[in-house]
Amino acid sequence: MTIHLGDxxxxxxxxxxxxxxxxLVKEHDSEExxxxxxxxxxxxxxxxxxxxxxxxxxxxxxDVESLDPLTLSxxxxxxxxxxxxxxxxxxxxxx
Numbered sequence: 001m002t003i004h005l006g007d008x009x010x011x012x013x014x015x016x017x018x019x020x021x022x023x024l025v026k027e028h029d030s031e032e033x034x035x036x037x038x039x040x041x042x043x044x045x046x047x048x049x050x051x052x053x054x055x056x057x058x059x060x061x062x063d064v065e066s067l068d069p070l071t072l073s074x075x076x077x078x079x080x081x082x083x084x085x086x087x088x089x090x091x092x093x094x095x
Contacts, residue, residue: 008046009039014070020085020092022070027056035061038076040083047081 009021016022019041027034035052051072054061065071069090077084077095084095 009048010037013039014090016070016087016090016092022051022087025050032056033067036070036072038087040078040081042081042083047078047083049076049078051076 009015010023013021013023021039022036023039024036025034026032032055033053034056035050037048038051039046039048041047052061054063062072062074062076065073066089070087071089072087075084075086075095086093086095
């Protein structure tokens with residue numbers, strides 16, 4: 001997961017709750033979804049990271065159980081701020 005500091009959720013992002021959002025990302029020049037950018041509020045800034053889908057990155061990707069509503073496994077852990085949880089049925093579930 002690649003981490004960014006201070007980037008607010010982009011226009012078109014889907015909010016999972018008031019502190020978590022995501023935006024689907026397509027691979028360059030492709031119609032396939034490559035993963036999501038996941039945004040989370042730390043209390044004073046937004047942290048964000050790219051979460052690749054297993055279909056895009058078989059060795060290091062997340063399983064997409066459902067795209068709508070989004071359900072991914074396993075959990076997501078931010079290496080920078082330690083935010084940890086699951087995306088289940090389009091909502092954030094704290095780990």
